[in-house]
Amino acid sequence: MRPLTVIEARVLGTLMEKARTVPDSYPLSLNALAAGCNQKTSREPLMTVSETEAQEALESLRQLSLVFQSSGSRVARWEHNFQRGVGVPEQSAVLLGLLMLRGPQTAGELRINSERWYRFADISSVEAFLDELSERSEDKGGPLVVKLPRAPGAREQRWAHLLCGPVDMALAQAQAAREPGGAALEQRVAALENEVAQLRSAVASLCRELGMSPPGHTE
Structure with missing residues (x-):
C-alpha cells in the first residue's frame, strides 16, 4: 500500500472513530465526515478539510480498498474497511x-x-x-x-x-x-482528569452499595 496523504489519514481515522463512538450516525455522509475531520477536540493537528478535499480522499481510499460507499440511502454514505484492507x-x-x-x-x-x-x-x-x-x-x-x-x-x-x-x-x-509546556502537557492533564473522573465514579458506586456517603459529602 502506498503512503497516505495527511488528509486521507484524517478521513480514514474519522470514519474509524465514528464507527465505534457514534454507531447510530454511521456510515457517514460527506458533510458529517468533513465536520468530523475538522473537530476542535481529539485532533492533532487541527485541520480544515473541505468537502471537496474529503471527497477526493474518499475516492483515493476506495481505490486502495480502505473505504466503500454504502448502498440503500439517498445521500451517499461512507464506511471504512481498514482492518481487512490493511490486515x-x-x-x-x-x-x-x-x-x-x-x-x-x-x-x-x-x-x-x-x-x-x-x-x-x-x-x-x-x-x-x-x-x-x-x-x-x-x-x-x-x-x-x-x-x-x-x-x-x-x-x-x-x-x-x-x-x-x-x-x-x-x-x-x-x-x-x-511540547512539554503545550500539547503534550495538555494530553497528560486530560488523561489524568479522565482517570480521576473514573475513580470518583467507582468510589461513589461503592459508597452507594455500602450505604455510605461519598467522601466530601455534607448533609
Missing part, C-alpha cells in the same frame, strides 16, 4: 486510528484515549500490540508504527504511525522538545 486485528486498528487522529502518543495515553473505542486490559496489552505493529514483517507490508526518541523530561517514549510514510525523526524530536 490487522481490531486492537491494532484502534491504536492506528488514534495515532492518525491525535498524533504521537505514549502507550499510557493510547490506553486512556481508546476507552470509547476499545477497552484494553492494561498498558502492557497496548504495548504488546504496538510492538507487534512495529515488528510487522516485510511480506505483510512492513512496520506500521515506530517508537519516537524520548522527549526532554518525559518518562515514556511516544509512538507514531507510518501509514503516511517514514517519520522525520529530527522533526519529531524538535517538536517533542517544544
